[in-house]
Amino acid sequence: MSDVHFLLTIAYILAVELFGFIMLYPFFKYLMKETFKGAFSAEILVFLFIISALTSTFYLAYYMITFFIGASIILISMFSGLSLTTLSRIYRVNIVLFALSIMLSTLLHIIENLAVPHDMRDLALTLNVINELIYLIGVGEGAAKYLLSAFKGLYRDSQAEALTALLITICILTVALQWTG
Numbered sequence: 001m002s003d004v005h006f007l008l009t010i011a012y013i014l015a016v017e018l019f020g021f022i023m024l025y026p027f028f029k030y031l032m033k034e035t036f037k038g039a040f041s042a043e044i045l046v047f048l049f050i051i052s053a054l055t056s057t058f059y060l061a062y063y064m065i066t067f068f069i070g071a072s073i074i075l076i077s078m079f080s081g082l083s084l085t086t087l088s089r090i091y092r093v094n095i096v097l098f099a100l101s102i103m104l105s106t107l108l109h110i111i112e113n114l115a116v117p118h119d120m121r122d123l124a125l126t127l128n129v130i131n132e133l134i135y136l137i138g139v140g141e142g143a144a145k146y147l148l149s150a151f152k153g154l155y156r157d158s159q160a161e162a163l164t165a166l167l168i169t170i171c172i173l174t175v176a177l178q179w180t181g
Contacts, residue, residue, distance in 0.1 A: 005180040076142035104131040
Protein backbone atom coordinates (compact mmCIF):
# COMPACT_ATOMS: atom_id res chain seq x y z
CA MET A 1 0.00 0.00 0.00
CA SER A 2 1.49 3.34 -1.01
CA ASP A 3 1.72 6.35 1.25
CA VAL A 4 -0.77 8.30 -0.86
CA HIS A 5 -3.30 5.49 -0.66
CA PHE A 6 -2.84 5.27 3.11
CA LEU A 7 -3.32 9.04 3.55
CA LEU A 8 -6.38 9.04 1.30
CA THR A 9 -7.86 6.15 3.30
CA ILE A 10 -7.35 8.03 6.57
CA ALA A 11 -8.87 11.19 5.02
CA TYR A 12 -11.85 9.15 3.81
CA ILE A 13 -12.50 7.64 7.24
CA LEU A 14 -12.17 11.04 8.93
CA ALA A 15 -14.52 12.65 6.40
CA VAL A 16 -17.15 9.95 6.98
CA GLU A 17 -16.86 10.32 10.76
CA LEU A 18 -17.05 14.13 10.53
CA PHE A 19 -20.12 13.76 8.33
CA GLY A 20 -21.68 11.58 11.03
CA PHE A 21 -20.73 14.06 13.75
CA ILE A 22 -22.33 17.00 11.95
CA MET A 23 -25.37 14.91 11.08
CA LEU A 24 -25.95 13.75 14.67
CA TYR A 25 -25.10 17.00 16.47
CA PRO A 26 -28.51 18.76 16.27
CA PHE A 27 -30.40 15.68 17.41
CA PHE A 28 -28.19 15.05 20.43
CA LYS A 29 -28.21 18.77 21.24
CA TYR A 30 -32.01 18.80 21.30
CA LEU A 31 -32.08 15.73 23.57
CA MET A 32 -29.51 17.15 25.98
CA LYS A 33 -31.14 20.60 26.08
CA GLU A 34 -34.31 19.04 27.46
CA THR A 35 -32.41 16.97 30.03
CA PHE A 36 -29.77 19.43 31.24
CA LYS A 37 -30.59 23.08 31.72
CA GLY A 38 -27.01 24.41 31.71
CA ALA A 39 -25.97 25.39 28.20
CA PHE A 40 -22.27 24.69 28.71
CA SER A 41 -22.77 21.30 30.34
CA ALA A 42 -25.22 20.29 27.60
CA GLU A 43 -22.68 21.21 24.89
CA ILE A 44 -19.95 19.16 26.55
CA LEU A 45 -22.27 16.16 26.96
CA VAL A 46 -23.42 16.41 23.35
CA PHE A 47 -19.82 16.39 22.18
CA LEU A 48 -18.89 13.46 24.42
CA PHE A 49 -21.98 11.42 23.52
CA ILE A 50 -21.43 11.84 19.79
CA ILE A 51 -17.74 11.01 20.04
CA SER A 52 -18.50 7.93 22.13
CA ALA A 53 -21.30 6.87 19.76
CA LEU A 54 -19.01 7.16 16.75
CA THR A 55 -15.97 5.51 18.35
CA SER A 56 -17.44 2.78 20.53
CA THR A 57 -19.45 1.35 17.68
CA PHE A 58 -16.97 2.47 15.04
CA TYR A 59 -17.62 -0.25 12.49
CA LEU A 60 -21.38 -0.10 12.82
CA ALA A 61 -21.47 3.71 12.77
CA TYR A 62 -19.01 3.85 9.88
CA TYR A 63 -21.02 1.45 7.74
CA MET A 64 -24.35 3.06 8.61
CA ILE A 65 -23.04 6.51 7.69
CA THR A 66 -21.46 5.13 4.52
CA PHE A 67 -24.78 3.49 3.62
CA PHE A 68 -26.57 6.82 4.14
CA ILE A 69 -24.01 8.58 1.92
CA GLY A 70 -24.39 5.90 -0.77
CA ALA A 71 -28.17 6.13 -0.66
CA SER A 72 -27.93 9.92 -0.94
CA ILE A 73 -25.70 9.59 -4.01
CA ILE A 74 -28.16 7.15 -5.60
CA LEU A 75 -31.02 9.59 -4.97
CA ILE A 76 -28.96 12.46 -6.38
CA SER A 77 -28.23 10.43 -9.52
CA MET A 78 -31.86 9.45 -9.92
CA PHE A 79 -33.20 12.99 -9.55
CA SER A 80 -30.45 14.43 -11.75
CA GLY A 81 -31.23 11.90 -14.49
CA LEU A 82 -34.95 12.60 -14.32
CA SER A 83 -34.47 16.35 -14.43
CA LEU A 84 -32.29 16.19 -17.54
CA THR A 85 -35.37 15.80 -19.73
CA THR A 86 -37.27 18.73 -18.24
CA LEU A 87 -34.61 21.40 -17.82
CA SER A 88 -33.95 24.36 -20.07
CA ARG A 89 -31.36 24.41 -22.81
CA ILE A 90 -28.65 25.57 -20.40
CA TYR A 91 -28.46 22.01 -19.07
CA ARG A 92 -28.21 20.32 -22.46
CA VAL A 93 -24.52 19.86 -21.71
CA ASN A 94 -25.65 17.46 -18.99
CA ILE A 95 -27.43 15.30 -21.55
CA VAL A 96 -24.22 15.11 -23.60
CA LEU A 97 -22.21 14.22 -20.49
CA PHE A 98 -24.80 11.61 -19.53
CA ALA A 99 -24.66 10.03 -23.00
CA LEU A 100 -20.85 10.14 -22.96
CA SER A 101 -20.80 8.46 -19.55
CA ILE A 102 -23.06 5.65 -20.78
CA MET A 103 -20.90 5.20 -23.87
CA LEU A 104 -17.70 5.11 -21.81
CA SER A 105 -19.21 2.61 -19.37
CA THR A 106 -20.20 0.37 -22.27
CA LEU A 107 -16.72 0.57 -23.83
CA LEU A 108 -15.10 -0.18 -20.46
CA HIS A 109 -17.34 -3.21 -20.01
CA ILE A 110 -16.43 -4.48 -23.49
CA ILE A 111 -12.69 -3.92 -22.99
CA GLU A 112 -12.64 -5.54 -19.54
CA ASN A 113 -14.63 -8.63 -20.54
CA LEU A 114 -13.06 -9.40 -23.91
CA ALA A 115 -9.58 -10.63 -24.62
CA VAL A 116 -8.01 -7.42 -25.92
CA PRO A 117 -4.35 -6.46 -26.38
CA HIS A 118 -2.45 -4.76 -23.58
CA ASP A 119 -2.63 -1.40 -25.40
CA MET A 120 -6.40 -1.43 -25.02
CA ARG A 121 -6.03 -1.88 -21.24
CA ASP A 122 -4.24 1.49 -21.07
CA LEU A 123 -7.09 2.99 -23.07
CA ALA A 124 -9.54 1.47 -20.60
CA LEU A 125 -7.73 3.18 -17.72
CA THR A 126 -7.95 6.53 -19.51
CA LEU A 127 -11.63 6.01 -20.30
CA ASN A 128 -12.27 5.09 -16.67
CA VAL A 129 -10.64 8.31 -15.46
CA ILE A 130 -12.78 10.38 -17.86
CA ASN A 131 -15.93 8.51 -16.81
CA GLU A 132 -15.20 9.10 -13.12
CA LEU A 133 -14.62 12.82 -13.74
CA ILE A 134 -18.04 12.98 -15.42
CA TYR A 135 -19.43 11.16 -12.37
CA LEU A 136 -17.92 13.80 -10.07
CA ILE A 137 -19.43 16.61 -12.15
CA GLY A 138 -22.86 14.97 -11.90
CA VAL A 139 -22.54 14.39 -8.15
CA GLY A 140 -21.44 17.99 -7.61
CA GLU A 141 -24.37 19.41 -9.55
CA GLY A 142 -26.88 17.04 -8.01
CA ALA A 143 -25.63 17.63 -4.48
CA ALA A 144 -25.76 21.38 -4.90
CA LYS A 145 -29.22 21.31 -6.43
CA TYR A 146 -31.08 18.57 -4.56
CA LEU A 147 -29.21 17.50 -1.44
CA LEU A 148 -28.38 20.99 -0.19
CA SER A 149 -32.04 21.98 -0.23
CA ALA A 150 -32.98 18.73 1.54
CA PHE A 151 -30.33 19.31 4.21
CA LYS A 152 -31.47 22.92 4.63
CA GLY A 153 -34.89 21.58 5.57
CA LEU A 154 -33.36 19.61 8.46
CA TYR A 155 -30.33 21.65 9.54
CA ARG A 156 -29.15 25.24 9.79
CA ASP A 157 -27.59 26.69 6.64
CA SER A 158 -23.99 26.28 7.82
CA GLN A 159 -24.54 22.64 8.82
CA ALA A 160 -26.35 21.88 5.57
CA GLU A 161 -23.53 23.39 3.53
CA ALA A 162 -20.93 21.49 5.57
CA LEU A 163 -22.77 18.17 5.06
CA THR A 164 -23.07 18.79 1.32
CA ALA A 165 -19.39 19.74 1.04
CA LEU A 166 -18.37 16.65 3.01
CA LEU A 167 -20.49 14.43 0.77
CA ILE A 168 -18.79 15.83 -2.32
CA THR A 169 -15.40 15.42 -0.61
CA ILE A 170 -16.20 11.79 0.17
CA CYS A 171 -17.11 11.20 -3.49
CA ILE A 172 -13.82 12.79 -4.60
CA LEU A 173 -11.88 10.65 -2.12
CA THR A 174 -13.70 7.53 -3.35
CA VAL A 175 -12.63 8.22 -6.92
CA ALA A 176 -9.08 9.10 -5.82
CA LEU A 177 -8.84 5.87 -3.83
CA GLN A 178 -9.86 3.90 -6.93
CA TRP A 179 -7.12 5.65 -8.93
CA THR A 180 -4.47 4.75 -6.36
CA GLY A 181 -5.56 1.13 -6.30
